[in-house]
Amino acid sequence: MLDQADHDTDDSAPLDMLEAYFAAHGWEHERGDEEIVATVKGSWASYELRALWREEDGVLQFLALPDIKVTDDRRAGMYETLALVNEQLWVGHFELWSSSGTLLYRHAALIDGDEATLSLSAAETLVESAIDECERFYPVFQFVLWGGKSPREALAAALIETQGEA
Template sequence: MTEEDSSEEREDGAPIEVLEAYFDARGWSCERAGDGEIVASAPGSWAQYELRGVWRPDDQVLQFLAFPDIKVAADKRLPIYETLGLVNEQLWLGHFELWSGSGLIVFRYSALLDAGEGEGLTFEQAEAIAEAALEECERFFPVFQFVLWGGKSPQDAITAALIETAGEA
């Protein structure tokens, strides 16, 4: 292995290492699921979230996934697809999707990193990505629940869940 190959190998793993350092700093349990993948568990108000970082060195893309522990039965998929469309209109970064095979709802965000120029993922970027994913999962978890368990229409669920409250109880 040449020095150049060794350097390239270190850079390819850097985003996962930075995510691991961030997860450790937060006290979240995490484990490597391979050279280019890490899985963590993060607490939320509504659920325990599985967070997953997948580094694709050939594309220089870090894919970050957050699973809000919501599984959609076949008979509820049509209203959830409509809900996903309305929810995704509210997002600036990332999107929610329904995995057809498993019925799981997932938040997905992809970041194009220039690791080849030494500009890999910073700790601050890892924090921003993870926090944004968790915030969106927390914000929209009730919307999905209102549709799945509350029998609300997608539009009514978003209206009910996103009401701005004044003051504190």
């Protein structure tokens, strides 16, 4: 795995740290000047992770796309679902792109200063929290889209915490 000592953050841009993090995990990724895209296999689906760096604003926008498309006839239920799900989140949020019906998780990080660096722990938190939230709520979205459940039923069913071992 990647160690902070393996990557000198004093002279690296945020995308450099993410690229090193993705490479250390063996995740397929492609890098551009202001963007990096990786693919990660989760428990429920494969996720496209996308980071966009806007140096002039000092903002790193991080997206996780769980490969869920919402058809026009399911959008009203999905908007209610997103509102209920987003109440559960501490950082980031889920949204639905109106033009394509693509569901995604988005989080923006302000990276200020002349160095514009992203620490290893910040990169790990950004990536892992996005994956964790997609994994946590993927069943909710599926219950609403394909399981015939209402948004409240789907959320209640998916967030049941089991105790003990089977």
